[in-house]
Amino acid sequence: MDGKGTVxxxxxxxxxxxxxxxxxxFIMSIRDGAVDYSAFKRWLGQDYIFVRQFIPFTxxxxxxxxxxxxxxxxxxxxxxGISSLNDEISWFKTQAQNWDVHLHSLVPLQANLxxxxxxxxxxxxxxxxxxxxxxxxxxxxxxxxxxAQCLESSAKTPNELIETCQxxxxxxxxxYCVSLxxxxxxxxxxxxxxxxxxxxxxxxxxxxxxxNFWNMSxx
Ligand SMILES: Cc1ncc(CN)c(N)n1
Numbered sequence: 425m426d427g428k429g430t431v432x433x434x435x436x437x438x439x440x441x442x443x444x445x446x447x448x449x450f451i452m453s454i455r456d457g458a459v460d461y462s463a464f465k466r467w468l469g470q471d472y473i474f475v476r477q478f479i480p481f482t483x484x485x486x487x488x489x490x491x492x493x494x495x496x497x498x499x500x501x502x503x504x505g506i507s508s509l510n511d512e513i514s515w516f517k518t519q520a521q522n523w524d525v526h527l528h529s530l531v532p533l534q535a536n537l538x539x540x541x542x543x544x545x546x547x548x549x550x551x552x553x554x555x556x557x558x559x560x561x562x563x564x565x566x567x568x569x570x571x572a573q574c575l576e577s578s579a580k581t582p583n584e585l586i587e588t589c590q591x592x593x594x595x596x597x598x599x600y601c602v603s604l605x606x607x608x609x610x611x612x613x614x615x616x617x618x619x620x621x622x623x624x625x626x627x628x629x630x631x632x633x634x635x636n637f638w639n640m641s642x643x
Contacts, residue, residue, distance in 0.1 A: 446573075450641050455574045468523060484546070505560075564604060566634045573593070
């Protein structure tokens, strides 16, 4: 490797797919100001369901970290993530009211069900910490990179969607993703070749699930 961490190497190796996940037409339509609001509302409701499933996944990564990492700083980073998920749930509830999305009567769509099931499989105790943290980083990084583009000076994001884009596109969330990436890189550096290939497969699967989730949102 050329001084780059494993994660950056995989991002380059799987660039086409990474770009499909982070520059999806749904996100680009927000950035261009051409978003279909019924798609946005579908995404909002489905993402609320996803985030509720993401919380136990986060907890499972914390448990793995306790068992398999001596680095106290990992816990600090992961705990900051779980506490921001608490705000995120409240934020979804407020946004749902504003956009007239009825959270209690929502039905998860197939791509969401598939993604939640995949998260569940990663919660199993036999899944290595390195694999789980790679998935965690990828899940957060895709949202960070996607929404950050909608805040660039050349973006034409409608005013009413700026807050949504700031939720994941802000610099603090970017720093959090960098911290997750550092943890993943540190774990992967010491991982066996078997764990390394599982982590790479997991990275690709997360990207595919993210693409499917955006496709589902776009309708
Ligand atoms: C589908 C999806 N992927 C990622 C995130 C960011 N936690 C999210 N809220 N939803």
